[in-house]
Amino acid sequence: MIEQSHPAGASQFVVTSNRGFAAYAQDELRALAPGTKFAELIAGETYAMRIPLGREEAIAAVLRQEPIFLRHMHPIDAEIACAGTDGDIAPIVSAIVRLYDPADRGAAIAVQIRKAEGFHPGYETGALRDAVSAALKEANETEMVVKDAKRIVSVFLNNGVAYIGISPPEYNLSDWPGGAVRFRKEEGQASRAKFKLLEAEYAFGLDLSGFRKALDIGAAPGGWTSLLLERGAEVTAVDPAVLHPELLTHPRLTHLKRNAGDVQFPPDTFDLLVCDMSWSPKQMIKLLLPLLAALQPGGTAVITLKLMHGKPFQTVKDSVRAMQPDMELHKAKQLFHNRDELTVYLRKRR
Ligand SMILES: C[S@@+](CC[C@H](N)C(=O)[O-])C[C@H]1O[C@@H](n2cnc3c(N)ncnc32)[C@H](O)[C@@H]1O
Numbered sequence: 001m002i003e004q005s006h007p008a009g010a011s012q013f014v015v016t017s018n019r020g021f022a023a024y025a026q027d028e029l030r031a032l033a034p035g036t037k038f039a040e041l042i043a044g045e046t047y048a049m050r051i052p053l054g055r056e057e058a059i060a061a062v063l064r065q066e067p068i069f070l071r072h073m074h075p076i077d078a079e080i081a082c083a084g085t086d087g088d089i090a091p092i093v094s095a096i097v098r099l100y101d102p103a104d105r106g107a108a109i110a111v112q113i114r115k116a117e118g119f120h121p122g123y124e125t126g127a128l129r130d131a132v133s134a135a136l137k138e139a140n141e142t143e144m145v146v147k148d149a150k151r152i153v154s155v156f157l158n159n160g161v162a163y164i165g166i167s168p169p170e171y172n173l174s175d176w177p178g179g180a181v182r183f184r185k186e187e188g189q190a191s192r193a194k195f196k197l198l199e200a201e202y203a204f205g206l207d208l209s210g211f212r213k214a215l216d217i218g219a220a221p222g223g224w225t226s227l228l229l230e231r232g233a234e235v236t237a238v239d240p241a242v243l244h245p246e247l248l249t250h251p252r253l254t255h256l257k258r259n260a261g262d263v264q265f266p267p268d269t270f271d272l273l274v275c276d277m278s279w280s281p282k283q284m285i286k287l288l289l290p291l292l293a294a295l296q297p298g299g300t301a302v303i304t305l306k307l308m309h310g311k312p313f314q315t316v317k318d319s320v321r322a323m324q325p326d327m328e329l330h331k332a333k334q335l336f337h338n339r340d341e342l343t344v345y346l347r348k349r350r
Contacts, residue, residue: 011055012076028067072179074154075165082162084121110149112177115157190244194223211272218277265294
């Protein structure tokens with residue numbers, strides 16, 4: 001095993017973005033720590049990062065100013081030779097047992113195993129996961145879980161080397177393997193777009209059940225609206241298109257079958273405004289500005305920003321600036337369920 005013996009003030013991580021957006025994440029990470037270097041594991045998506053900061057210092061820097069396009073990261077605490085044969089399993093397992101902190105005895109752990117594209121080991125990753133789980137259980141009485149783990153054991157298998165790290169979930173930015181958030185599709189679900197708002201709730205630490213009156217702009221076919229109704233809000237959905245028929249009879253829903261530019265509300269009507277209009281951000285913000293007046297001071301806005309011309313940082317900056325001084329940006333994040341877009345979470349100043 002090669003324990004990570006970096007020169008003081010350097011550490012390594014496996015970092016993941018939505019496919020095609022890794023270059024933006026790399027720009028953000030280099031801005032945090034100039035001199036940071038990347039080696040490709042999955043093209044445009046997953047990279048081994050060497051950052052000129054110590055492990056804890058690097059994690060603190062990322063958490064302080066979370067990069068928009070960084071979906072997931074895990075530390076590389078050890079590197080083990082990996083040939084893709086059954087012979088890999090024992091050394092990987094014993095390295096993990098050695099790395100595991102005995103102070104975390106009895107903890108709930110998740111074991112997350114990923115591999116590079118095109119690397120096809122002769123064993124199932126499930127077999128490796130079971131072996132890791134059994135060995136940690138025996139050595140440290142850990143209990144393997146899928147969610148709500150206290151520690152995540154991450155293994156990334158690449159041709160020639162396995163990268164191993166053990167970290168609390170918050171250090172990984174997401175407790176889903178590689179940040180790939182998987183929700184189960186429900187019967188009769190109005191749209192897959194619902195997953196975007198579900199993921200935003202989780203990524204932004206929002207409690208959607210805390211809102212009483214929500215305005216959903218560009219609501220059809222109704223995935224976001226249905227989630228807000230499920231969470232207990234009274235929802236005004238604005239969209240000239242039709243909503244999913246199951247929603248229409250909901251007693252807490254008002255559907256205004258109109259263009260967003262043609263509706264008006266008294267000031268302070270809503271405590272939540274969401275918008276997933278999938279339009280040019282500039283045009284969309286123009287339409288939204290008068291509607292933001294209907295949001296109460298302290299109210300929340302969750303807005304999808306479409307990335308039109310490959311200048312995402314400028315798009316966020318321009319869009320937020322157009323909503324100032326009333327709205328304050330809390331977080332911008334490209335979610336796993338975002339495609340050529342990202343999601344911003346803002347609050348109205350009091
Ligand atoms: C991506 S879909 C929204 C999906 C929705 N969030 C869901 O969960 O089902 C975009 C919607 O924006 C609506 N839209 C586009 N321009 C609009 C406008 N000016 N006013 C209101 N709605 C608009 C479209 O009709 C379309 O239904």
